[in-house]
């Protein structure tokens with residue numbers, strides 16, 4: 369179908385900035401661009417009917433890393449780098465709250481807990497032994513101990529005596545957060561077009577030509593925020609990583625509140641009102657889950673159900689309501705890639721499992737590249 373003169377003229381002419389991807393990073397980028405350049409004509413292109421990557425699929429933990437994750441990071445990164453990672457996540461969450469408001473994103477602070485299985489004695493002891501070290505490393509960020517031990521007050525079965533918990537971890541309603549963000553971006557005067565897939569682009573001296581599955585047009589500058597799908601458009605080291613999730617039906621008198629990390633963060637669960645959301649299990653089939661195709665597998669879903677039944681809700685009957693998956697963008701390095709790809713092309717990708725925490729900040733950094 370040919371677009372009309374009016375359609376080109378109104379929606380696709382004189383575009384200053386085009387953002388590809390309407391996840392948390394792309395939307396924040398568009399918002400900050402509008403703040404910096406109020407007169408600019410800004411377009412966001414999203415291939416899904418709704419955002420279709422990770423930002424509307426995730427667990428909604430406003431987290432900064434569990435003890436075992438931080439210790440694992442310390443084996444691959446310097447103390448300074450790890451401190452920077454944690455600081456960014458913490459500051460990112462504060463920015464998200466400030467930008468959208470706690471009520472709008474339903475921010476709740478019930479704390480986060482790392483739970484260790486009975487057969488993970490070694491890992492548990494190692495985390496306990498290093499608690500003081502991690503707490504003093506993170507003191508500049510939290511001004512208090514980030515972690516403490518707490519007894520198993522929620523009655524999980526087959527786990528070590530204590531959780532290692534943080535009072536600083538919170539949780540949000542991901543759906544409300546993204547709806548609020550989308551509304552804010554649209555109200556600021558940015559146009560979002562859904563069901564448009566960017567197929568490729570060509571950079572010229574003073575503009576970029578963009579080809580989509582429906583039309584071609586030119587923009588002055590292009591911002592790529594496609595995270596797990598980045599390698600389909602650009603040559604950066606980002607691998608897709610699928611994450612599968614399930615949620616129970618409402619459970620009468622559910623007493624579990626907060627966010628929980630299990631098995632070095634490969635599993636995570638928390639309450640969403642009176643339901644349990646439970647995700648993870650990518651480590652059961654790393655190769656198979658290194659995909660940008662959405663879907664659920666029997667292997668992972670059975671494992672989730674089994675742990676839910678035997679560890680998390682051993683004495684509580686439950687039914688599964690929904691199962692879904694999301695696609696993350698991973699790499700060997702935990703640091704996101706925020707950089708110029710040319711004079712007029714920029715990217716902000718590779719958010720790992722922390723995009724809710726850092727997405728607002730990375731979107732802002734991406735927009736700032738255009739200054």
Ligand SMILES: Cc1cc2nc3c(=O)[nH]c(=O)nc-3n(C[C@H](O)[C@H](O)[C@H](O)COP(=O)(O)OP(=O)(O)OC[C@H]3O[C@@H](n4cnc5c(N)ncnc54)[C@H](O)[C@@H]3O)c2cc1C
Nearest residue numbers: 389391392393420421422423426429566694722723724725
């Ligand atoms: C199950 C799950 C649980 C998670 N839990 C947490 C958590 O508790 N806390 C946390 O901080 N993080 C969590 N994450 C990670 C977090 O959700 C992501 O890091 C974050 O959402 C990434 O945001 P983004 O904007 O970079 O990417 P995305 O949200 O993936 O956005 C990229 C967008 O680009 C679009 N797109 C891709 N290619 C094209 C194209 N060619 N043309 C047009 N559009 C395109 C996609 O449709 C998508 O909407 C989780 C992720 C998953 C999947």
